[in-house]
Amino acid sequence: MAPVEPVRRVAVLGAGSWGTTFAKVLADAGTEVRLWARRREVADEINAERRNGGYLPGVELPEGLRATDDAAEAVHGADAVVLAVPSQTLRENLAGWQPVLPPEATLVSLAKGVELSTLHRMSQVIGEVADVPMDRVAVVSGPNLAVEIAAEQPTATVVACPDHDRAVAFQRACSTSYFRPYTNVDLIGIELSGACKNVIALACGMAVGLGFGDNTASSLITRGLAETTRLGVALGAEPMTFAGLAGLGDLVATCMSPLSRNRTFGERLGRGETVAEAQRAAHGQVAEGVKSCSSIRQLAARYGVEMPIADVVHRVCHEGLAPAPAAVELLGRERKPE
Numbered sequence: 183m184a185p186v187e188p189v190r191r192v193a194v195l196g197a198g199s200w201g202t203t204f205a206k207v208l209a210d211a212g213t214e215v216r217l218w219a220r221r222r223e224v225a226d227e228i229n230a231e232r233r234n235g236g237y238l239p240g241v242e243l244p245e246g247l248r249a250t251d252d253a254a255e256a257v258h259g260a261d262a263v264v265l266a267v268p269s270q271t272l273r274e275n276l277a278g279w280q281p282v283l284p285p286e287a288t289l290v291s292l293a294k295g296v297e298l299s300t301l302h303r304m305s306q307v308i309g310e311v312a313d314v315p316m317d318r319v320a321v322v323s324g325p326n327l328a329v330e331i332a333a334e335q336p337t338a339t340v341v342a343c344p345d346h347d348r349a350v351a352f353q354r355a356c357s358t359s360y361f362r363p364y365t366n367v368d369l370i371g372i373e374l375s376g377a378c379k380n381v382i383a384l385a386c387g388m389a390v391g392l393g394f395g396d397n398t399a400s401s402l403i404t405r406g407l408a409e410t411t412r413l414g415v416a417l418g419a420e421p422m423t424f425a426g427l428a429g430l431g432d433l434v435a436t437c438m439s440p441l442s443r444n445r446t447f448g449e450r451l452g453r454g455e456t457v458a459e460a461q462r463a464a465h466g467q468v469a470e471g472v473k474s475c476s477s478i479r480q481l482a483a484r485y486g487v488e489m490p491i492a493d494v495v496h497r498v499c500h501e502g503l504a505p506a507p508a509a510v511e512l513l514g515r516e517r518k519p520e
């Protein structure tokens with residue numbers, strides 16, 4: 183394998199809360215970065231006023247961060263292309279960008295979900311659509327609530343890539359005084375952790391909305407980690423990955439933080455709102471677990487893995503089960519050893 187070149191120039195495609203924040207991290211790390219926004223007015227606001235008020239109110243973006251609504255311009259000459267769009271639209275977005283992708287660039291996914299139509303992880307979708315070998319695909323995942331990172335609060339994360347050298351090159355490109363990336367080669371474990379924690383956060387939110395306290399949340403986190411690990415191991419992941427930053431770390435952050443869109447969505451359901459009402463209140467920001475609960479449940483069925491929390495979250499979100507009976511059902515399951 184040829185040695186991996188340093189990552190000097192990066193395109194971030196998607197200027198929502200995480201894409202914009204991650205572009206700031208890269209710029210703060212001294213990496214040249216170009217951010218693609220779907221809407222021209224968002225790109226103009228970033229360039230003229232150094233802010234993205236719709237997603238990150240009050241955050242001043244670095245001088246060097248340039249935005250454009252032209253994807254070809256954003257990716258031109260990039261050593262890495264970061265994909266920061268929702269999981270369920272990534273395939274369609276990437277198909278549009280595929281003709282202009284630089285041939286040797288590392289393709290990096292920030293999305294945390296499992297595609298509904300195929301049950302594929304994001305790295306698989308990228309490999310298929312961009313027609314690249316998996317050692318050119320990387321994932322960034324960890325306890326990374328965008329709003330906290332945009333405020334430069336310290337956190338750690340994981341850069342996962344089957345090609346360790348490529349992971350190290352990207353790790354360098356996004357290391358700052360407040361953002362500390364570790365490397366990992368277990369793409370399956372890192373991606374499943376990120377997708378499943380959103381579903382468990384929906385369950386935690388429902389518990390909060392029902393008026394339950396920290397014992398309930400901790401029980402859901404711990405049993406959620408157990409069912410995530412069961413699925414991951416069945417799919418070929420390393421069990422220890424689930425105890426790491428992208429596993430337990432992100433699960434705790436998302437389940438416990440009122441900043442999480444998934445937990446907030448679940449909390450609204452727990453308080454008696456409908457899915458449509460919770461969706462309206464999200465103002466267009468994505469709560470990935472609402473769709474991934476269904477794909478993850480189907481994956482679990484395909485691999486013969488029991489995932490009782492993902493199962494009830496799916497039934498609350500898509501089959502009209504109310505959160506209160508869902509809780510009764512979880513507690514009333516057959517008694518078993520831990």
Ligand SMILES: NC(=O)C1=CN([C@@H]2O[C@H](COP(=O)(O)OP(=O)(O)OC[C@H]3O[C@@H](n4cnc5c(N)ncnc54)[C@H](O)[C@@H]3O)[C@@H](O)[C@H]2O)C=CC1
Nearest residue numbers: 196197198199200201220267271292293294327328467468
């Ligand atoms: N916000 C956060 O704290 C974090 C988010 N993530 C993940 O990053 C991914 C992106 O999330 P965010 O930036 O937070 O989402 P967001 O909802 O804030 O923004 C999504 C972005 O994708 C763009 N987009 C392009 N094509 C789209 C389409 N067809 N439909 C909808 N949007 C489209 C939107 O214009 C927007 O700029 C998600 O998978 C999320 O789970 C991961 C870590 C942290």
Ligand SMILES: O=C(CO)COP(=O)(O)O
Nearest residue numbers: 324325326327442443444
């Ligand atoms: O992935 C996240 C934190 O790591 C963000 O979670 P939400 O999408 O629930 O806001």
